[in-house]
């Protein structure tokens with residue numbers, strides 16, 4: 001909060017006289033309070049001392065208010081295509097806000113000496129709604145025209161518009177580099193994840209293959225036929241063998 005606003009909030013005297021004094025308005029009666037000067041609508045500090053009804057004369061020029069223009073029906077209103085824009089992260093928004101506050105101080109330092117009375121509040125040079133509007137349209141601000149459309153109420157476009165655009169463009173470049181780094185990192189991680197999934201699938205397939213081969217060999221072991229009996233043993237079995245083969249059990 002700047003000093004002038006703090007003084008305004010704490011003063012007990014007439015607010016209108018206070019502001020006239022603050023901004024150097026020395027017209028007759030400017031420094032007198034509302035009751036003394038019989039102002040038609042007293043300020044909030046003088047109101048408790050005000051006695052009598054508030055009187056507002058009827059306007060002589062317009063007896064009836066004009067009707068409001070009819071709003072277009074939903075079917076007539078052309079639907080706006082959704083615009084997909086990249087948003088700032090919380091950290092980027094905080095960084096930008098800080099930079100814009102520093103820019104406000106910079107404009108204040110440069111412009112305050114150009115004021116005739118020197119009591120203009122800081123917010124007049126670059127107020128909070130201006131900062132909020134820039135933050136909300138930050139990515140889209142790429143030219144002086146767009147900047148002017150974003151904050152048309154700002155009085156210092158011609159004096160400081162270029163330096164404000166340079167500040168915004170510099171931050172946009174930094175953030176674009178950060179977005180790109182995040183994108184590359186995410187791609188790298190997804191590639192590694194896909195690779196590890198692929199390796200795991202291959203390992204599983206190999207395990208299954210080995211296991212299935214083991215099952216087949218077990219099956220083959222079950223159905224394996226006995227080797228053919230040599231002819232000499234056949235002779236022993238049939239009682240035609242020599243003595244050396246006696247006792248051999250087949």
Ligand SMILES: [Zn+2]
Pocket residue numbers: 013014015016017033034035042043044045046047
């Ligand atoms: Zn007053």
